[in-house]
Amino acid sequence: QKEVEQDPGPLSVPEGAIVSLNCTYSNSAFQYFMWYRQYSRKGPELLMYTYSSGNKEDGRFTAQVDKSSKYISLFIRDSQPSDSATYLCAMSGYYGNNRLAFGKGNQVVVIP
């Protein structure tokens, strides 16, 4: 079983909708959880960085971590065409250092 599962299926939503993305993981040793946004032909940009279970908000973005279920989510409210990108979940701590385990990434398209 892969360490981090993220359904890579493309997601198309109308502008203004809520985008919901999630990842599951198999090993409870993961401690830190990240969401990166990657535009085409650019590098991954760190969006959210969380440690504890619960919610973390930053503007239109909310990251949710449920360590008991080994499940993390990213919600984007009032989605904009500029949110069209690939979203990668990543987590660290399993190896006792800063190695990142990535999900496959979700391509999101926000239609005007």
Next chain:
Amino acid sequence: DTEVTQTPKHLVMGMTNKKSLKCEQHMGHRAMYWYKQKAKKPPELMFVYSYEKLSINESVPSRFSPECPNSSLLNLHLHALQPEDSALYLCASSQQDSLNQPQHFGDGTRLSIL
């Protein structure tokens, strides 16, 4: 613009060429990383430098040779590459190579091997 700067943005080279990729950060970070990313895949770790010393080599072929001249610079020297090495090469940095240190990526060098 990211705080991790990579040059060149694009590179086309033949299989017999020698070239170098450069990465620079001025955030005072002491850990720097090279990743390889193929289309529609997540980044794959290649090398980790911690305090200018190579700490991780993820079984990368010797045609890739990393170098860390100082705490702000990271190079990746390329020689005799294969067509399958065509990819986006990403550099990242973090405060240290330890837990609770998020990694920040540059925009990468898009490498094409003819």
